[in-house]
Amino acid sequence: MTNLEDRTKRISLIGIIVGILSLSGCTHQSDTQMEKLPLQPPILVNEIPETADIIFPSIRYVLDDTACLDNHHKLKDRFIHDPKCSKKIYDPKVGIASPRQLFVLDLETGEVIQITNTDYFFVSGQVVDPVTIMTNAATADTNNDGTINDKDLTQLHLLDVATGEMECLTCELGLEAINNPDYSHVHKKIVFSARKGSAANLNHLYTIDLQKNVVQLTDDAEYMDFDCSWSEDGTKIVFSRLPSPWFEKPSQVWLMDSDGDNLEKITDGGSNLYDEGPHGVYPIGIDADPDLSPDNKKIVFSRLKTGGENEPFGVYQLITIDVDTKKEYILDSHYANMVPEWKEEGILFIRQIGAEDPMDRKQSLYLYKDGEFVELERFPYNVFPVGAFGGSFIELEYRTLYFFVFMVFNLSVCNN
16 A cells, blocks of 8 residues: 655754744854754755645655766756666665655745755655654665665654754554554644554554554454544544455445544445456555545545556546445546545645656656646656655645744744
């Protein structure tokens, strides 16, 4: 399945002060002192840009590497086919060859700003406030293949961009296979999927608060649970369940109260129209990556229709379903539409478009709203697998409130 997600951390005193000073231009601290602040891992901004609308992980920065540039410092025409450049992008033995970093996108201007510049591999990221990102990331080469990538053990972290510090929330909990963390501003908790220890154990759903208190929400031995997200009001959690026997039946979409009560099955998975075998390990008809509409009346999700079209990705339909009537509406049935997130701004997701020539294979962010699909990334950044791997809206109203608090506090500091 896939990964991705808006999240939180209490802002440290240093983070607040750095954010305030960067906004105001106060010079109570010298440039030399500022340079000595710890920056591990390296971060390229002191705060999330106020104009940023979306945060996403990508390896788009590799196209600026000398391996991908010609003698005139321009991107090579067929960079995917160039041995030196392709080695930076994808390695058949390890997969993605360069660590995914976090970027933000301004929807109005199309401007993209890189946030992180580390050896860490960021699977997902969500903005909590102007200086804090909640991220699922691999920070060590746990499988000893010589690189940090999505095959390594990931953990949930809170990244303070003002200080460059990464606080691990789950490192001491003995949890593995963490995916799809989602933060609720209502509960100040993260819901996520994970398993305890051994690979023989099942993935179930958990919540964790900022003090690292963990609660297990699901424990049904007949299901693996994953791909979870909160409703906007924090009253519901929607997620995918894979029934036993594992990977013989398609996964389903389920809904429950935020405390784990009142579980309701919403879908039974899709049908196998062409009597196909599994696409990779996944049976045809899996329902994945569900997310509730802002009014809690509908759910958007991805359904694997076939592996025989849109090769090599297959077709993952983008579907909405009415929670009450269970009536489904197919938004797209041609491409691989993955990891949708539904906010007031629309449905944000990534789309993979297959082709025989690797240069023509696409992976990029899309926005669906009012019946229209809009691609948010352009060539060369939409070439697979350079493009975004999921994305999350930045909650502007919540961020604006923090900026207001910063400014008020800043005026007080400067005037004193």
